[in-house]
Amino acid sequence: MAEDRTQQPNSLYDFTVKDIRGNEVCMSNYRGKVLLIVNVASKCGFTNSNYKELNVLYQNYKHQGLEILAFPCNQFAGQEPGTNEEIEEVACTIFKAEFPIFEKIEVNGKNAAPIYKFLKSQKGGIFGDGIKWNFTKFLVDTNGKVIERYAPTTSPLKIEKDIQNLLGVSS
Template identity: 45%
Template sequence: MSAQFYSFTAQNPQGNDIQMSDFEGKVILVVNTATQCGLTPQFDGLEGLFQKYKEKDFIVLGFPCNQFAGQEPLSNDDMEATCKLNHGVTFPLMKKIDVNGGDAHPLFSYLKKALPGTLVNSIKWNFTKFLIGKDGTPLKRYSPTTKPESIENDILKALNA
C-alpha cells in the first residue's frame, strides 16, 4: 500500500504535473484547503510546521477544494496569491480539485480508503489532513478542526521512524 501513494500525480495552480514520487522519503501532510473558510487561519499553523521541519524532510501539500459551501471560489492563480499574501504560504499548493463524489481526485479516493473517517469515509469539510510516512504509508487522518500545532508530535514520530 505504501508505494501506491507515489503513483499519484496532481497539478500545481499553473497546470504543471507534480508527481507524488517527487516527495519520496519525506513525511507529508496532505490537506484540502480553502481561502474563505472559518478554518482558513490554519494556513498559518501549516506554514509554521512546514518552516520548522522542512529541513528534516517534511512537506505540506495543499489541495484547494470548492466543494464545501463554495469556500474556495477563487481562480487557481488568485487562490495561490491569496495564500502567499495573507498567510505567507510557501509550501506547495495544487490546482483546485474535488475531494468527494464521482470527480474526486484519485489521491483523495485512495487516502479516504486507506484511512477511513468516523461514521463515513468522505471528507467532511475543508482542512481535513492526512499524514503520510517517509515510505508513502498513510499514517493518520485528522479532522478539519484539528489544529496543525496539535499534529506536531505525530510529525516528529514519523520523521524519527
C-alpha cells in the same frame, strides 16, 4: 468471467497531480518525505488558524523532511470560489504559504481527484470515508503509507508530535 485488471494504485507515489500553475507533479518526487496533505479553502472559519499553524510546522520541519501539500477545494459551502491564480494569490500573499499549493480539485463524489480517493481508501473517517469539511489532514510516512487522518477541527500544531515521531526528531 474476465477478471477486472484495472491497475489500482498501490502507493501514493503512483499518482501524478497538477500544481496551482497546471504543471504535472509526480508524487514520487516526495518519496522519503513525511507528508501532511490538506484540503484547503480561502474563505473558511478555519483558514487563518490553519494556514498560520501549517506555516509554523513547515518552517520548523521542512529541512528535516516534512512537506505540506495543499489541495484547494470548493466543495464545502463554496469557500474556495476563486481561480487557481486567485487561490495562489490568497495562499501565498495573504497567508504567506511557502509549501506547495496544487490546482483546485474535488475531494468527494464521482469527480473526486484520484489521489483523494486513494487517501480516503487508506484512512476512512469516523462517519464514513467522505471528507467532511475544509482542512481535513492526512499524515503520510516516508514510505507513502497513510498513517493518520485528522478532522478539520484538529489544529495543525496538535499534529506536531506525530510529525516529529515520523521524522525521528524531538522537540
